[in-house]
Amino acid sequence: MNVHGLLGTAGAGATGHADSARPAVRLADAALRRDELWAAATAVADEVAGAAVVAVHGSASLRTVVGIVGCLLAGVPVVPVPADAGPRERAHILADSRAELWLGDPPANGDRLDEGSRALTVVPIDPARRSDTSYPEPDPSTTAMIMYTSGTTGAPKGVVISRRAIASCLDGLANAWAWTADDVLVHGLPLFHVHGLVLGVLGALRVGSPLVHTGRPRPAEYATAAERHGGSLFFGVPTVWSRMCDEPAAAASLGQARLLVSGSAPLPVPVAERLRGLTGLVPVERYGMTESLITVAVRSDGERRPGWVGLSLPGVETRLRPLPDASDTPAATSPAADKDVPWDGESVGELQVRGGSLFDGYLGLAEVTAASWTPDGWFRTGDAAVIDPAGWHRIVGRTSVDLIKSGGYRIGAGEVEAALLAHPTIVEAAVVGVPDPDLGQRIVAYVVGDGTTPVDPATVADFVATQLSVHKRPREVRVVEDLPRNAMGKVQKKLLTRS
Known part of the structure; x- marks a missing residue:
């Protein structure tokens, strides 16, 4: 893909689409054309140019988009900070990254913004501001982002990602998904993860396709975006698609879409099949x-x-x-x-x-x-x-939590989970291995029922044994009201094993 710079140019998308009247980014009732976004982001670039690292409050807002694009235009490494980060997590990210500025609103609860022993300067983001300063495109090898891992095995680690890496990923996806400026991307995913931010914001800007962010990934908002804004490409995590199946009228609105995408966690086969029946599409x-x-x-x-x-x-x-x-x-x-x-x-x-x-x-x-x-x-x-x-x-x-070694066998938790989700009374499942003096580890399944039929643990375990090898049968099936998940819908299995 022939693109001038990581995000294309202000006047047109990567494929040359130059409809200057259409919004490049829409979030809630606020929208910016591409030239307006560039001018607003350049005003941010004027504020942060020369900084070593800048942290951005990753709220689901137009301010976040303007702030991150501004940092990228200025060639300043940006640290997206989760909007729901608690004081301890936020303090670790700011200290570890050595961020010099905080872009966006300060925490609503009044927590200090510290980098070590020094308070950070808060720089507000105003999408209405404009600047026409010209910034040269940074070298592709320079750092674009420092994104922090979820910290499931210790303190979150800062992942250093170059501009070249982001461009390579987005061009590969554009090729795989035939993603062009003629698409309208719709999603409501968080703006501090790869899925919602790198793919869902930078991907749209690089390709040149308008982005409609729904604030939250709710079925009604997705349906509205399909009908009102002509959404053709929809991003979601399995929880989004499962909830969409529970609202058939909203799901029917997605039948006009070109492509549905699911990521960040495995999509259960029953959800995929229900979507096929409701929309004619499988993500x-x-x-x-x-x-x-x-x-x-x-x-x-x-x-x-x-x-x-x-x-x-x-x-x-x-x-x-x-x-x-x-x-x-x-x-x-x-x-x-x-x-x-x-x-x-x-x-x-x-x-x-x-x-x-x-x-x-x-x-x-x-x-x-x-x-x-x-x-x-x-x-x-x-x-x-x-x-x-x-x-x-x-x-x-x-391999750390989903590879179970039981009785001399290696068993993938995902395979057992897929079999559990094929049972008619189960809507969610998570499988873990727990220490066992005889087997080394025994398979324990946590399941959520559909709310209409009581889940019988023995029947469910026997069902798995009919679908898979007998040694993959759960030794215990524990019925729970819900599974602990993070912001991207991934089950937090370490929390299950502590229960």
Whole structure:
């Protein structure tokens, strides 16, 4: 894709669409044309130019979009801070990133904004301001963003992402999804994660397609965006699509869309099938993480395989390497570590990737960064996966929490979860391995019922045994009212195991 700069130009989208009257970004009742967005963002660039790092309050607002674009125009690394971050998380992010400025509104609860022992300067963002200052396009290798991980295994780590990596990812997705300036992108995802921010804002700006952000990803708002703004491309997480299925009238409005996209967590097969019946569409899935951005995706012109996340994007390579053996010998030092796991659609291995969208490292963590890469230059994702002979990928789960070693077998939690969701009384499921003196680990399933029929744990466990190998049958089925999830809809399994 021939694009001038990371985000294209002020006057037209990446494919040359120059309808200057249409909004480039719409959020709630506020909207900016592309030239207005650039002028407003340039006013922010004037404020932050020369700063080493700037933090942006990642609220679902037009101010956030203007602030982040302003930093990118000025060539200043930007740290999107989760809008719902608590004082401890926010303080860690600001201190670790050494942010010099805070863009946007200060925390509503009056918490201090500190970087170490120094209070940060708060710079308000006014989308009505304008500037015509000209900034040169920074070198593609410079840092665009420092995005923080969820911190499930310790303090959140700063992931350093270059402008080149973002461009590579977005161009690969534009190719896979036939995404052009003629599309109208609709989503209501948070503006501090890869899905909602990098794909959902920077992707739209790079491609040149208008963005309609619904504030929150509610079925009614998605339906309104489809009808009122001609939405053709919709982003959501599985929870969004599940809730859409519960509102058939809203779902019917999406029947005019060109493409639905699901990510950030596996899409349950029953939800995909219900959407097909309501809209005539099955969402395409994709796979990635903060460190790699998106590396694998289902193509818009390809088949749909619910539960499979698709093929490697252009410029991305993937491979499977052996998982730790039963004695917990690290995979990197195992005698078979340098041998590929076969692409047979059944054999599970650790997914490793390389390509242009990979991060530059963890901020200030040289040893952790080095341990994340193999000696021959592949990034260890920490995800267990299978790949079939045609190159289709299925993610089994995280090797740290989703690979269960029970009775000498390696069992992917994701496979068991998919079987559970096929049961007619279950709408949500999460599977974990808990210590067991006999088996090493035993499979425990947490399930949420549909609210109409009581869930019988024994019947559910027997059902799984009819769908999968008997050794994959849950030893316990625990019925709960809901599953703990983060802002992107991912189940927080460590919270389950503490209960």
